[in-house]
Amino acid sequence: MLRLHAPQVLGALVRRYGHFDTAEDAVQEALLAAAGQWPREGVPANPRGWLIRVASRRLTDALRSEEARARREETARRLEPREPRAAPADDDTLTLLFLCCDPVLPPAARIALTLRAVGGLTTAEIARAFLVPEATVAQRISRAKAKLRAAGADRPFHPPGPQDRDARLASVLQVLYLVFNEGYTATSGPALHRADLAREAIRLTRAVRRLLPHEGTVTGLLALMLLTEARSAARTGPDGELIPLDEQDRTRWDRAAIAEGTALVEEALAEGPPGPYQLQAAIAALHDEATGPDTTDWPQILALYDVLLTTTPDDPMAALGRVVALAMVEGPEAGLAALTALEPRLPHSHRLPAVRAHLLERTGALSAAADAYRTAARATDSLPERRYLQMRAARLDP
């Protein structure tokens, strides 16, 4: 529950006082105080009001002592009590997101700051999710806050103007997309925390969509996440090994998430020219709606990849996805030929030899397929993927 209040409390403070960096520390202190006090004394009638009051006190204390040191008239004026404006709390969430995803920050800092300030995750939780030391996350966050302060980015606190808005929104969505992928790919480490991360990305993207309900890119990204996450239960076997899409038990897919995601895709596609998120979501929807690989609408998927590649021509992963679709429409030989053309653009990826292995297996060239699976297994750093590829290769051996 504390996590849900964090962005609203922080937003209220920053809107009233500015000083994002100090305010963020004050909110963390208030949350700590609540975590200690509420279980003993009961949750106050207005928990958010309680948190805002306590955090405000901490913030004004901190700013006063800072002011005493620096003797800044400016700060004194800022501390005059002001009536909080009656703005919907959700506006603060969006403004906070825009602030945390300031393009002056490196992507890793944007992610850490967003998860802490908007997601309400602790430094330890973020560190665990990204498998980095807690000190690294703490440092990343404090550097990011210092950088925002130096750039004067944290005041005035209002949503960016129209000229900044699109660039900022793109950054916000990219951060949410990266958080989701980190959760979904689960390259290593305890899977539990990674699943949390994917859910957190979905929760935050839902929040953005509530604020920008008619923004096709937002709707498309939410749809993409839901349609991808819907398959997660079927994606790994009992030993944690990866199960490819065409072998997944589709009865384990989350039908409700697929229905919601599919409806969102239709909405997103109606909202204007489709960008990469909408197109990827549309492809995911076609996979999710099919009862199996044989009933999948591959010609439609191939057509969507062609459009996707006109919007992101430099995305080699989209090009690889197109090869898979092409092989399903025109046969594995056509796929293998297209793969060779793609090779110079993906020299170190394990995914290219993995696709080659699958296509070779379909042509009946089993020994060459086993070799390609092994090439792919050696090239990946992901344990579940390596295990899957090794087992595929071993299966083809006489």
Add this chain to the structure above:
Amino acid sequence: MKYLVMVQGAQADYDAMNGRASEQSPAWSEQELRAMFAYMNAINDDLAESGELIDAQGLVEPARTRFVTADADGRPVVTDGPYGETKEVLAGYWVLDCANLERVTEIAARVAQCPQPAGAPVYPVVIRPVDESGGGDLGGGELG
């Protein structure tokens, strides 16, 4: 107490898991791979459950090793692997927080019983206690 528990392997063992047999190591079958993955996953799940697991990682094949030294101007001099076919190196490790050496020995013995193909080489599981006395003081304290 924190302990580093290490398993060893040679390039030939990685090749064997990738289906290429050698004199030292027969190639692994799908069933043998599956049994080994399941066994190791069960150990990791138990250690996560008991709260003793701090970190565990498997390392990629020795052939992907990179050696770095610095030349007189401080520029990195890079040598790629591979290690020789028979030389065993670190293949994976656990960092564990266990009550005592007896407990971590029990875990290492369980790791040592991991199923593998008949005739595959047997390496000891290595336990090294982590020095928790604070390495930062070494320069000014014990050595100074």
